[in-house]
Amino acid sequence: MNAEWSSSVVERARLHAALGEPARLAIVDRLLLGDVSPGELGAELGLSSNLLAHHLKLLEHAGLIDRSRSEGDHRRIYLRLRAEALTRLVPTGQRQAPRVVFVCTHNSARSQLAAALWKRRSRVPAACAGTQPASRVHPRTVTTAKAHGLSLARARTYHIEEVLRPDDLLVAVCDTAHESLTANEHLATADRLHWSVPDPAPLDTDAAFTGALRELTDRVDRLAPAVHHPGDPR
Template sequence: MNTEWHEEIARRAALHAVLSDPGRLAVVELLALGDRSPSELSAELQMASNLVAHHVGVLVDHGLVSRRRSEGDRRRTYLHLTPDAAIVPSGWTMPRPRRVLFVCTANSARSHLAAALWRRSSRISVASAGTHPAAAVAPGALAAAARHQLPLRDAKPRLLSDVRRDGDLVVTVCDNAHEEMGDVADLHWSVPDPVPAASDAAFDAAFEEIARRVDDLAPRIAHA
């Protein structure tokens, strides 16, 4: 075997050693479905904040977890898994909801793309909404959907209170919406807003991140 193969084996062994700690494995399990702030992790795990900070620091140092500053409350940081965390298959599943509802602030880009991607991956009904809807869907979102041959159905921003139903699995794809809604949201995906940049690259990056997360979540619900 060549040197690169041995180095990769050593790297993966080190990651498994990091995850042998129950506390760190619990952090990874919670982040498997959605992003969380350190304080949210501490509350859900009933773990002291300094211990959460220690575990997160180790996971960040080993490339399993990444930090992203909130686009809403700049004092807040969201933690999310990196592709390297896929070495540990998660056992998480979600109860099958009546519908999945993707929410962002303006309902003009990320939530529409998420709903369209969900339709492509799951038979469970889906909708999207905004806490403060814009007048129209962002042209960049329409262009990104066209580039990826993804149809956008009923592409019109709608108000959350007009769309939300009992039994929805609410997934926020916007930091501002998540922080405004609080416990109303079931899951949070901290996806950077592509609208301010208004570039193909920004919209494609948002599309790809949402697609990866949808592809991970959909089978967890389907098999639940």
């Protein structure tokens, strides 16, 4: 047998080795659905900080996860999955929700785009809202949506308190909204996920908004197969 394996075989073996431990596989399963801070992840999975740091180091070394600094609280670090390394690992049946609500700070860009994408991808109803809604949807959000076959011409902004219903799955698509929801005693217990998608509004360019749409498309495509309406046959 040839002792010099191909680079693809070596790479696949390295990924399998990194995932060949229950805690690390559970970490990847969680990150498939949304970003999370190390502290939040340790609390969810019941892992001590030392053990979690060990597993994260191995997953990071294998190229399976990245770290990013919060745009809101700059002291926070969020973990995100490098989904391209796991193209065959698709989440299924991991959430039940009668509706998905996408939330960002101003409800003028990311949450609007995410809800529009979701409605095209899933039969589960969707809505969007903001923690500090702007007076209108950002004009470049509307033009970006139109350029990609989505209609936001009649969209308006809402406060999360106007929209939220019991049993909604909340998806915070910005760091600041996620941190605001976490600090809100009423909303902290809601079923929530977090996507750390950079805000395109400060740059206010077509490229920035198209980039946000591209990332949201990828994340919606990953989450949609995992969310089922409670009334749907399984």
